Amino acid sequence: MLTERIGLLRSTLPERLNLSYAMKANPMPAVVQHLAGLVDSIDVASAGELQVALDTPMPASHVSFAGPGKTVPEIRQAVAAGVTIEMESENEARRVVEAGDHLGLRPRAAIRVNPDFRVKGSGMRMGGGPQQFGIDAEQVPDLMANLAAADVDMLGFHVFAGSQNLSAEILVAAQRKTVDLILSLADKSPWPVRYVNLGGGFGIPYFEKDQPLDLGAIGANLAFLVDGVIATELPEARTVIELGRYIVGECGVYVTRVVDRKTSRGEEYVIVDGGLHHQLAASGNFGQVIRRNYPLAIGNRIDEPADAKQTVVGCLCTPLDLLGSGVRLPPAEIGDLVVIFQAGAYGLTASPTAFLGHPAPAEVLV
Incomplete structure (x- = not known):
């Protein structure tokens, strides 16, 4: 690409x-x-x-x-x-x-x-x-x-x-x-x-x-x-x-794994092992005045109908750690891979990787 x-x-x-x-x-x-x-x-x-x-x-x-x-x-x-x-x-x-x-x-x-x-x-x-x-x-x-x-x-x-x-x-x-x-x-x-x-x-x-x-x-x-x-x-x-x-x-994707899911007062939450400490821009905290969702998908179920409204959040102890709000995806299960597209620029090195001490992600050129 x-x-x-x-x-x-x-x-x-x-x-x-x-x-x-x-x-x-x-x-x-x-x-x-x-x-x-x-x-x-x-x-x-x-x-x-x-x-x-x-x-x-x-x-x-x-x-x-x-x-x-x-x-x-x-x-x-x-x-x-x-x-x-x-x-x-x-x-x-x-x-x-x-x-x-x-x-x-x-x-x-x-x-x-x-x-x-x-x-x-x-x-x-x-x-x-x-x-x-x-x-x-x-x-x-x-x-x-x-x-x-x-x-x-x-x-x-x-x-x-x-x-x-x-x-x-x-x-x-x-x-x-x-x-x-x-x-x-x-x-x-x-x-x-x-x-x-x-x-x-x-x-x-x-x-x-x-x-x-x-x-x-x-x-x-x-x-x-x-x-x-x-x-x-x-x-x-x-x-x-x-x-x-x-x-x-447009050449880069960020991939993070679902570790939990829950329903809170009628809203479906998908919780992943990554978040804004890896991909700050996708959380809306890198220049967005009004937060909007980057394109998201469930990477291992890319061909399934995206018919479930879900909110994708990271593992950090802050409400700012939001990767997708009310997005339509296949119903996510623990172990699924959430993929964020348009992630090739201002990703890892523009993110607070040391925040809360979580592991750094791997970067790979394919």
Whole structure:
């Protein structure tokens, strides 16, 4: 499924566009190793993720390091490795310069820009208005002027406005605004722009009424921007689209076993040996404003009629440990396997695995 998803992206997006995997979505080493042979670059958000990326065949020059709050040791590791540091503040820019001086190496860097526009419809807004992410667009020209004399290999810009968007129309408009913003900053840059990261934000359907993203419309717009506008205006630039959830989200399932069932005042409860400590997002506690059910099934009885209304809960001592509320499933029995789909992104590593001391689940790449 991972290979097929990359194939879909390759066949739909313009050939000149580089595809980057945002490892934060799923940093399982086996997944990253597999994808390293299929994508053009990898984006990391910590020194731990950086190590996983550097253990793959991906060249360090095609690894980017984004995220606020990079520590001095992390920055020094990134400079020493030769990856591209996407600077998120003026202080971080100063630390990058100091790390290069300390190590006697020329850092590779780009500026992450907090855009001066907002994107509607994103599950998490990561650009526009005040943000911990990136440097405000209006502050970038002064920062570039201050860095002009520094011994830093300045590559270009990264703009990421929001995640989990299912509207092609909104994403198309955001991509066009992003390119306009980068072109305006490029006019003020003391260096030729050789790196343009357009972010990502492609969403996947999680809930009953969600419609899949129209990837064809996205591809047509990116072809216009990458093959036309950027190729003409910034001919030295390597243009990147950075995707995590869209690559891995629909490829993963979470499987947990029924250990008990009960009737409480007319409601049927199915109790499993997993829960939010393994799959926080499915419980609704990872960004959902109004909780909705992920797709569920009884995996060992997948062909039986789903005619019993049941509530699936985990084994933790909190009412937040809810995996499915009033879902239609075959009547579950002790020992059955409950399967949650769309679980490939922001699953185990985005969950409080140490909560209550239950065993960690196994991760397997099939």
